[in-house]
Amino acid sequence: MRGYNIIKKRSDFLAANRGKRYATPGFVLLVKDRQDDDPAIRLGITITKKVGNAVVRNRMRRRFREMAREMLGDKGKAGADHVLIGRDGGIDQDFAELRTDMARALDKLGK
RNA sequence: CCAGAGGGUUGGGCGACCGCCGCCAAGCGGGUAACUGCUUGGGGGAGGAAAGUCCGGGCUCCAGCGAGGAACGGUGCCGGAUAAUGUCCGGCUGAGGCGACUCAAGGGAAAGUGCCACAGAAAUCAUACCUCCGUAUUUCGAUACGGUAAGGUCGAAACGGUGCGGUAAGAGCGCACCGCGUUGCUGGUAACAGCAAUGGCAUGGCAAACCCCACCGGGAGCAAAACCGAAUAGGGGCGGCAUAUGGCAUCCUCCUGCCAGUCGCCCGGGUUGGUUGCAUGAGCGGCGCAGCAAUGUUCCGCCUAGAUGAAUGGUCGCACAUCCGCCUUCUGGCGGUGGACAGAACCCGGCUUACAGACCCUCUGGCACA
Numbered sequence: 001m002r003g004y005n006i007i008k009k010r011s012d013f014l015a016a017n018r019g020k021r022y023a024t025p026g027f028v029l030l031v032k033d034r035q036d037d038d039p040a041i042r043l044g045i046t047i048t049k050k051v052g053n054a055v056v057r058n059r060m061r062r063r064f065r066e067m068a069r070e071m072l073g074d075k076g077k078a079g080a081d082h083v084l085i086g087r088d089g090g091i092d093q094d095f096a097e098l099r100t101d102m103a104r105a106l107d108k109l110g111k
Numbered sequence: 112c113c114a115g116a117g118g119g120u121u122g123g124g125c126g127a128c129c130g131c132c133g134c135c136a137a138g139c140g141g142g143u144a145a146c147u148g149c150u151u152g153g154g155g156g157a158g159g160a161a162a163g164u165c166c167g168g169g170c171u172c173c174a175g176c177g178a179g180g181a182a183c184g185g186u187g188c189c190g191g192a193u194a195a196u197g198u199c200c201g202g203c204u205g206a207g208g209c210g211a212c213u214c215a216a217g218g219g220a221a222a223g224u225g226c227c228a229c230a231g232a233a234a235u236c237a238u239a240c241c242u243c244c245g246u247a248u249u250u251c252g253a254u255a256c257g258g259u260a261a262g263g264u265c266g267a268a269a270c271g272g273u274g275c276g277g278u279a280a281g282a283g284c285g286c287a288c289c290g291c292g293u294u295g296c297u298g299g300u301a302a303c304a305g306c307a308a309u310g311g312c313a314u315g316g317c318a319a320a321c322c323c324c325a326c327c328g329g330g331a332g333c334a335a336a337a338c339c340g341a342a343u344a345g346g347g348g349c350g351g352c353a354u355a356u357g358g359c360a361u362c363c364u365c366c367u368g369c370c371a372g373u374c375g376c377c378c379g380g381g382u383u384g385g386u387u388g389c390a391u392g393a394g395c396g397g398c399g400c401a402g403c404a405a406u407g408u409u410c411c412g413c414c415u416a417g418a419u420g421a422a423u424g425g426u427c428g429c430a431c432a433u434c435c436g437c438c439u440u441c442u443g444g445c446g447g448u449g450g451a452c453a454g455a456a457c458c459c460g461g462c463u464u465a466c467a468g469a470c471c472c473u474c475u476g477g478c479a480c481a
Contacts, residue, residue, distance in 0.1 A: 007420070008420050008422065010420090011418085012419090021277090044420070045420080046420090047131090053162095053453075054162090054453080054454055055452095055453055055454055057454095058423095058424095058425085058454060059454095062131090062422095062423085062424045062425085063424070063425075065130095065131085065424075066130075066131095066424055066425050067130085069129095069130065069424095069425095070130095070425090080357095095425065095426080096426090099425095
């Protein structure tokens, strides 16, 4: 229904650190192939308290999830974990701009 | 109209499309059933502070959280409200303001200990630097002894203040008024206030310093706790026997009770995960009644988020505020910007802190007019 599952374990987040990464002013995208038989795409979002208060962090997470809903099913890599790390450039960034960055990042790492 | 005081409400609005999380209904499918998957439709979805986690409760577990004491912590004018409070309401006293009103950790300093820098003679065992007055001496500058604490000096503060009498000079030494203490009467539930008599000044401040007094408080927390449930191990329940010793949530004593041993019988146990807890409650709205008020209450109506790597987002349109720039000019026009503080996590009652603006009510002091 959503096109992807949610990463829940801390160890999976840490494992994604060893995957490929692509950085933009608004976020950092990590992609790591799990190398198992499961073709499901998984997504995790991390935003530290350094970025802002709860309102700012919630809004950023929701915008990231909206982008993931739009394009992760098409452009995401099957069987891989995708982790988005929020950066403070993404607070005021225009959503359209954020989306083109996301498309570029997925194209680059999805191959 | 100007300046000000107190209090309340609101917290961006309307609309379109695409999404997210619960709930309800219907249809189709799976299942004996509980229930569950998909589709469609309907309806709901952050706050006044959701925040800080500073108090008070509910609820859950710790054997009863039972009695007394110690320790520790908290509270501190009086009365009331409340489930309860350190909160709220009403009052008292003191301080500030012309006033509306505001502020106050506001019990005890004649139980004890301690502190009060600098300055000053002296900061509470008290005392006398310059003065003042008397006597004696005198080289007429003063010195010695005694009296005194009114004046000067220092300071935030100086064994009560002002005036008159008195005196060698002075002093509550005497008197009047004020202040203070004690006693009595009156008013008030009380804090306290008023009046009268009397004492004769004896009693400086600090208890958000130790302390004393009165009152209150058992501890831990929804990651509490209960249930369902793959593998491995300690295990759990019931009954009999035993009752010495030890243990049971800050410590000691006491009471009631439980556990640790052994024998027999029976049951399997709970990390990840799931369900319950988990939203009908000290609930919200309205009329009336009681009360100065906080608040209480009869009746009527309403059901109002429930996530768990954690649901409210994305893209726009229309007006309305904000801010910026320009033109114009005393008020409009044009263009741009873009909505204060801030996100529920078991639930309530408070406090504190943050907050763009908008609206309303009551009151005070001025000015002007009728």
